Amino acid sequence: MSDDTIQPTATVDLDARHADKMAKKKNAREKIMATKVGEKGLIIVNTGKGKGKSTAAFGMIFRHIAYGMPCAVVQFIKGAWETGERDLIEANFSHLCQFYTLGEGFTWETQDRARDVAMAQKAWEKAKELIRDERNSMVLLDEINIALRYDYIDIAEVVAFLRDEKPSMTHVVLTGRNAKDDLIEIADLVTEMELIKHPFRSGIKAQRGVEF
Template sequence: MTEIDQNQRHTEKMKRIQTARKKMMAAKQGGEKGLIIVHTGNGKGKSSSGFGMIMRAIGHGMPCAVVQFIKGNWDTGEKRILTQHFARECQFHTMGEGFTWDTQDRQRDIAAAEAAWVKAQDLIRDPDIRLVLLDEINIAIRYDYLDVDRIVAFLQAEKPPMTHVILTGRHARPALIEAADLVSEMTEVKHPFKSQGIVAQRGVEF
């Protein structure tokens, strides 16, 4: 087969795909709506993806907010850029006190998670805020610091119709996955810490 033949076959194939795509999109009836989005799994990228969506929303002029449920007052790249350059576009609330193995105080962790959830509810209820990232909330749910049914009930009953809410963290509960509109699972294939003992890298992990 000559290169001309290959190019012609490629063009014909892309036309068929384009026609099928247009037909599929024409059949879709759903308009815009605020989504419940879950990022879970044991692979890297759950929070990173959430912060990428924050930046995308800011680019569209959509006010945003972040509530961090587990991470303590760390100096991270995402916190720096949002608080130093986009403070008007995105509220940033670090409510956690660090990993549970660092605090070693369950009641203190529960109190921090509850305070973060109160703040999260206030932000989600505000119809002017179009996207809210609940960073590592799945960890707080996993350890029963927060009740998943209460969170799902709130999202279904009180989230404004056009507000997107992203919930990140490993081990998302089935009830949350069922309630979500979009669920992504990050799968670890290879990690430098496990394979080479390389610690978290600035700009990649934090």
């Protein structure tokens, strides 16, 4: 037997310790997972200054579509934007996912608070209708946190509706920066996207397939 086929003792010991460590971790993990047997409709909040809040939310929408589970999207802000997600869903999956774009763009584009309030209220009414419909397993309220931040919609009303009227097995995803503390308090899952670097700061514009 050549020297090349003989593993050093240190390597053998390292591999054995690693296998033992992973076996213990697997056993501990299985014990934890055995206690997680409940299911419920989750309130999910994606917030923070970093990119990816809506992107992550649409990932869950596409999972629902892949499993043939009815879902819905209400966009509160991005009315004027063409988005790949909307185009794909409307062209191919409208039988599974209802899609409503009821905003008219970002607040600095409309420069009309009364109009923004009216559109946000219209979007919220549609959102409530879709959430009440128990056929929808998930409803995404895209950028609703922006509407809440500017008080276009009453946060107390949103919290009360999600707490008291949301069907028990319906997931609701709410995205946008500056999520209100009251919303975070009632949520089951909250993720804050942290901004570390962004190409916009280097003079790079929003690009098709990345931002929209």
